[in-house]
Amino acid sequence: MPSDDPTTAQLGDATVVLVNAEPVLTTSTKVATDVDGGPLLPGDTVRYVITVANSGTGSASDVSVTDDVDARLTIVNVENGGTSAGNTIVWDKNGDPALAAVARSTSTTVAFTAKVSASVTNGAVIANQASIRTRDLAGPTLTD
Numbered sequence: 001m002p003s004d005d006p007t008t009a010q011l012g013d014a015t016v017v018l019v020n021a022e023p024v025l026t027t028s029t030k031v032a033t034d035v036d037g038g039p040l041l042p043g044d045t046v047r048y049v050i051t052v053a054n055s056g057t058g059s060a061s062d063v064s065v066t067d068d069v070d071a072r073l074t075i076v077n078v079e080n081g082g083t084s085a086g087n088t089i090v091w092d093k094n095g096d097p098a099l100a101a102v103a104r105s106t107s108t109t110v111a112f113t114a115k116v117s118a119s120v121t122n123g124a125v126i127a128n129q130a131s132i133r134t135r136d137l138a139g140p141t142l143t144d
Contacts, residue, residue, distance in 0.1 A: 025056075049110075065089075069087040
């Protein structure tokens with residue numbers, strides 16, 4: 001007896017199922033911490049940690065993270081195999097094998113430290129947001 005898909009009017013057609021195996025990177029985060037533990041002052045060093053978190057149903061493959069760092073910060077150290085050119089840092093699977101595939105329900109982190117310019121004035125806000133890309137999603141996902 002042939003199969004029949006109950007969701008269509010046609011008799012004798014095959015039953016169809018849809019597989020949903022897509023990564024979701026919107027739960028990725030970025031945290032900044034003053035290295036000396038006090039309030040952030042001009043000349044201090046701040047460490048940024050970006051957590052690439054996949055809360056989706058599929059793996060995120062060939063992940064890259066790009067961070068355009070504010071000009072009032074000077075990059076001191078890039079961790080996890082990232083590379084910097086000017087004030088842009090890029091992490092990918094070539095420098096950090098963990099970015100080759102971030103499986104569902106897992107995460108990986110990348111980090112860098114930067115020095116706050118001595119000329120930054122009291123109350124200045126330095127915003128920083130990274131962009132995460134994977135070949136499995138159409139566009140970038142921004143960190144918080």
